[in-house]
Amino acid sequence: MSFLSRSSIRQAFSLRLTRGYAAKSSSAERIPNISAKGTSAAAEEKTLSSCPPGTILEGLNYLKGQPPVIALPDDEYPSWLWDLLKPKVYADDGPGGKAEKKRLRKENQQRIKDQNFMKTQ
Amino acid sequence: MSKALKAKDQLVRILVPAGKAAPTPPVGPALGARGVKSMDFCKEFNARTAHIEAGVPTPTLITVEPDRTFSFITKTPPTTYLLKKTAGIEKGTGRPGHEVTGTISLKHVYEVAKIKAKDAHLKHLKLESIASTVIGTAKSLGLQVVP
Numbered sequence: 001m002s003f004l005s006r007s008s009i010r011q012a013f014s015l016r017l018t019r020g021y022a023a024k025s026s027s028a029e030r031i032p033n034i035s036a037k038g039t040s041a042a043a044e045e046k047t048l049s050s051c052p053p054g055t056i057l058e059g060l061n062y063l064k065g066q067p068p069v070i071a072l073p074d075d076e077y078p079s080w081l082w083d084l085l086k087p088k089v090y091a092d093d094g095p096g097g098k099a100e101k102k103r104l105r106k107e108n109q110q111r112i113k114d115q116n117f118m119k120t121q
Numbered sequence: 122m123s124k125a126l127k128a129k130d131q132l133v134r135i136l137v138p139a140g141k142a143a144p145t146p147p148v149g150p151a152l153g154a155r156g157v158k159s160m161d162f163c164k165e166f167n168a169r170t171a172h173i174e175a176g177v178p179t180p181t182l183i184t185v186e187p188d189r190t191f192s193f194i195t196k197t198p199p200t201t202y203l204l205k206k207t208a209g210i211e212k213g214t215g216r217p218g219h220e221v222t223g224t225i226s227l228k229h230v231y232e233v234a235k236i237k238a239k240d241a242h243l244k245h246l247k248l249e250s251i252a253s254t255v256i257g258t259a260k261s262l263g264l265q266v267v268p
Contacts, residue, residue, distance in 0.1 A: 048268060049226060049227065049228060049268050050226055050267050050268060051226035051227075051228045051229070055228075057207060057228065057229055057232050058206065058207060058209065059203065059205075059206025059207045059209075060203060060206070060207060060229075060232050060233065060236065062173060062174050062177045062198055062203075062236075063172055063173055063174065064171075064172055064173065064174055069232050071226075071228045072228075077227075077228065077231055078248075078249075080249045081227050081230075081231055081249075081252065082227065082268060084227060084230070084249070084252055084253060084256060085227070085256070085266060085267075085268060
């Protein structure tokens with residue numbers, strides 16, 4: 001599903017800028033991708049990963065005699081990998097659907113946190 | 122569940138360095154208390170982990186039956202251990218979310234997830250889900266995950 005609606009996810013994503021605990025650099029990297037829009041694979045692949053292919057990933061060869069694990073080129077990794085750090089987008093299935101429930105829950109939790117904070121002031 | 126069981130199997134969860142079993146402090150009392158000869162366990166454990174680099178912490182689950190026979194299962198190294206080795210850090214932070222100890226790429230996350238996917242208790246999960254949990258563990262160590 002995520003593969004089919006990738007462009008729609010990108011468009012939905014561009015409407016709300018992500019913050020992300022992880023890396024301001026990641027959102028800075030992705031903004032030029034989104035403004036380019038479309039599904040031009042060539043433009044996206046160039047800036048997908050900060051880890052260049054051929055980097056040795058230490059410590060992951062924990063078996064005896066295992067050769068060091070090396071980073072592969074970006075396109076040899078599954079496409080869902082690059083969406084892992086983005087906020088998870090749920091397809092809008094109308095009122096009472098999963099997307100709405102998640103959104104309402106998040107808003108309620110945030111409201112409670114705000115109220116709790118205000119009580120300490 | 123049959124009610125004819127007189128005593129239950131005892132489960133012991135222990136983190137043992139691969140290839141180096143038999144020390145008194147960790148393994149000895151834990152097993153000795155249940156009536157298992159630690160030498161037997163250590164010989165078998167070292168034989169089964171011979172293909173793993175020495176010293177890598179290996180979580181094991183030992184089942185001790187009422188008649189004092191035992192069997193055990195070994196699992197892949199802890200995710201925190203793998204992440205700390207990849208990022209080159211010794212310890213995670215005491216204040217995750219506030220302090221950053223290092224940076225890790227999604228490619229590292231993918232490889233760690235591939236290792237963890239070999240575990241029997243994670244077999245039913247998609248690699249994508251396992252990778253998400255690895256990212257969560259990285260956050261709790263204070264590691265920043267970048268694409």
